[in-house]
Amino acid sequence: MTFKQRIIALTKYKSRILLAFLAIAIVPFFSGCAAEQQAGYVVNLEVWGIFDDSSVYNEIINQYKKINPYVGEIKYRKFSQDTYVQELLDALASGQGPDIFLINNAWLPSYMNKLEPAPAPLVSDQDMKNNFPDVVSSDFMDNGKVYAVPLSVDSMAMYYNKDMFNAAGITSPPRTWLEFNEAVKKLTVIDSVGNIRQSGAAIGTASNVNRASDLLSLLMFQNGVDLPSRKGMLAKFDEGVVTQNGSVSQAGEMALGYYTQFAKLSLAASTQNPLYTWNFRQHNSIDAFAEGSVAMIFNYSWQNSEIRNKNQKLNYAITTVPQINPAKPVSVANYWGYGVARNKVNATAAVGAQSAAPVSNEVRTHEAWQFLRFLSLKNAGVVTLYNANTKKSKDFPIGFDPAFDYLKKTQQPAARRDIIENQKIDPILGAFAQSNLVARHWYQIDPINVDNIFSDVIESVARGDVSLHDGLVLAKNRVNYSSNGSTAR
Numbered sequence: 389m390t391f392k393q394r395i396i397a398l399t400k401y402k403s404r405i406l407l408a409f410l411a412i413a414i415v416p417f418f419s420g421c422a423a424e425q426q427a428g429y430v431v432n433l434e435v436w437g438i439f440d441d442s443s444v445y446n447e448i449i450n451q452y453k454k455i456n457p458y459v460g461e462i463k464y465r466k467f468s469q470d471t472y473v474q475e476l477l478d479a480l481a482s483g484q485g486p487d488i489f490l491i492n493n494a495w496l497p498s499y500m501n502k503l504e505p506a507p508a509p510l511v512s513d514q515d516m517k518n519n520f521p522d523v524v525s526s527d528f529m530d531n532g533k534v535y536a537v538p539l540s541v542d543s544m545a546m547y548y549n550k551d552m553f554n555a556a557g558i559t560s561p562p563r564t565w566l567e568f569n570e571a572v573k574k575l576t577v578i579d580s581v582g583n584i585r586q587s588g589a590a591i592g593t594a595s596n597v598n599r600a601s602d603l604l605s606l607l608m609f610q611n612g613v614d615l616p617s618r619k620g621m622l623a624k625f626d627e628g629v630v631t632q633n634g635s636v637s638q639a640g641e642m643a644l645g646y647y648t649q650f651a652k653l654s655l656a657a658s659t660q661n662p663l664y665t666w667n668f669r670q671h672n673s674i675d676a677f678a679e680g681s682v683a684m685i686f687n688y689s690w691q692n693s694e695i696r697n698k699n700q701k702l703n704y705a706i707t708t709v710p711q712i713n714p715a716k717p718v719s720v721a722n723y724w725g726y727g728v729a730r731n732k733v734n735a736t737a738a739v740g741a742q743s744a745a746p747v748s749n750e751v752r753t754h755e756a757w758q759f760l761r762f763l764s765l766k767n768a769g770v771v772t773l774y775n776a777n778t779k780k781s782k783d784f785p786i787g788f789d790p791a792f793d794y795l796k797k798t799q800q801p802a803a804r805r806d807i808i809e810n811q812k813i814d815p816i817l818g819a820f821a822q823s824n825l826v827a828r829h830w831y832q833i834d835p836i837n838v839d840n841i842f843s844d845v846i847e848s849v850a851r852g853d854v855s856l857h858d859g860l861v862l863a864k865n866r867v868n869y870s871s872n873g874s875t876a877r
Contacts, residue, residue, distance in 0.1 A: 429751055430458055430747075431752055432462070432463070433459065434487050435462065436476065438472050438490055445462075447788075451786070451788045451790070459759065484732070484733055486729060491727055493721060496528060496535055503728060505535050506535075507753070510758055511534045516528075516529060519764070521541060521803075524725075527829055536725035537764040538726075539791055539800075540800035540801055541824045542721065542820060543688070544599070544602060544721075545687070545688070545707065547686075547706050548684045548704060549677070553575075558574060568710040571683075572650070573662055582653070584665065587665050588683050589683065590670070590684070591666060591686070592647065592648055593668055594842070595668065596670055596671065597673045598673045598674050598687060598691070600846055603686050605829075606686075607646055608639070615831075617829075644856055649661065651664070668851075674694060674698075678695050679698075688820070689816075706818075706820075721828065726763070728757055731749060732749070732752065754776035758773060762790060763794075764803070767786060767789065800817075801824060842863065845862060
């Protein structure tokens with residue numbers, strides 16, 4: 389071989405070495421080496437929700453796709469709240485449902501068999517405690533596993549008409565229920581024939597009081613009723629509301645008795661009830677407040693826009709709910725979080741495949757949870773992403789906070805503790821944000837039935853059809869029957 393031929397051969401050899409090196413170097417960061425055939429994949433994710441338009445998530449999705457090469461398309465679909473549950477259940481049963489879907493904080497017991505908990509190390513027990521109020525761990529965790537994460541937490545607050553307060557000489561909203569009682573007396577106007585012309589507060593009935601069952605739960609919590617917070621603790625409903633010998637517990641009686649007294653014209657001794665302020669003939673509480681015929685209502689942040697739309701000129705404000713003991717405040721939570729579907733027939737094409745081939749369900753659920761981790765947890769300027777197959781990770785610097793972006797666009801109260809701190813001084817969201825830190829909720833196997841049961845007992849006691857004792861015993865029996873007879877959806 390001539391010198392020139394040896395030079396050409398050496399050059400070709402070096403070129404092959406260089407090409408081989410480049411082939412290894414351009415393998416995506418998760419794979420580690422070219423020999424790991426299963427390192428590469430692309431997963432398309434579908435997200436189902438109720439309240440938000442897809443535009444709310446556009447920037448969040450764009451930012452995420454910039455840093456995660458193994459996510460293809462992320463599609464968000466908005467559904468009607470009236471049809472969402474049925475459409476969701478049908479889709480999940482067929483295996484063609486969403487990868488990620490929205491659940492209420494009361495739904496985990498009935499949806500747990502349809503949800504895949506977060507894999508380690510994506511969202512841990514400690515992540516939940518560090519990022520969210522205590523109620524979130526109680527609602528969305530079971531046996532140390534995380535089943536859903538929220539972007540927003542909503543808790544009950546009090547809406548009050550400032551013009552009515554001014555006219556009655558009330559300078560500030562009530563902080564305690566004793567102050568609330570005094571405000572009701574000053575604000576209620578009853579004509580000479582007994583008709584309520586102006587109501588002090590929408591409380592006492594259920595059929596025309598929006599979220600009446602939640603308000604009763606709030607009063608039970610504040611009175612010390614030990615409502616169950618975990619699976620296997622449902623017997624506490626008996627212990628908290630009705631004692632073992634069947635007598636009504638003082639806490640349960642006080643909560644139900646206090647709530648219903650506002651709808652009773654007379655007391656037991658046939659004397660005029662000074663707190664009578666509401667009855668079954670009043671308009672729905674939301675409509676009545678927007679019309680200016682009731683001074684105080686209890687509800688969540690989502691009603692604010694509805695009230696404002698009904699009456700742009702209404703002069704009102706929002707504050708925290710009254711307390712029995714202001715040093716130990718308690719509110720009640722009603723909110724939503726995102727979970728990951730346990731199973732799905734997936735047809736996402738793998739990287740380099742000649743034809744469309746499904747990735748494993750483990751990869752799909754991993755990437756779904758990885759997106760939820762990015763979406764909901766505080767990132768401190770760095771996002772760590774994990775490859776589902778190799779388990780290798782890499783940090784990506786980022787100057788974008790998905791949860792903050794979401795809350796700025798939707799104007800909802802925050803779920804994350806650090807954003808709650810910033811929202812405390814907000815004139816609209818402040819009461820809800822502050823209440824989120826002390827909000828509670830209780831474990832319900834069948835929340836729709838529980839809502840109906842609480843509403844029924846309120847109506848029966850308010851009408852005088854049953855005593856407090858009989859009403860509470862009936863509610864206890866119905867809750868237990870519903871819980872024992874229900875199966876996961």
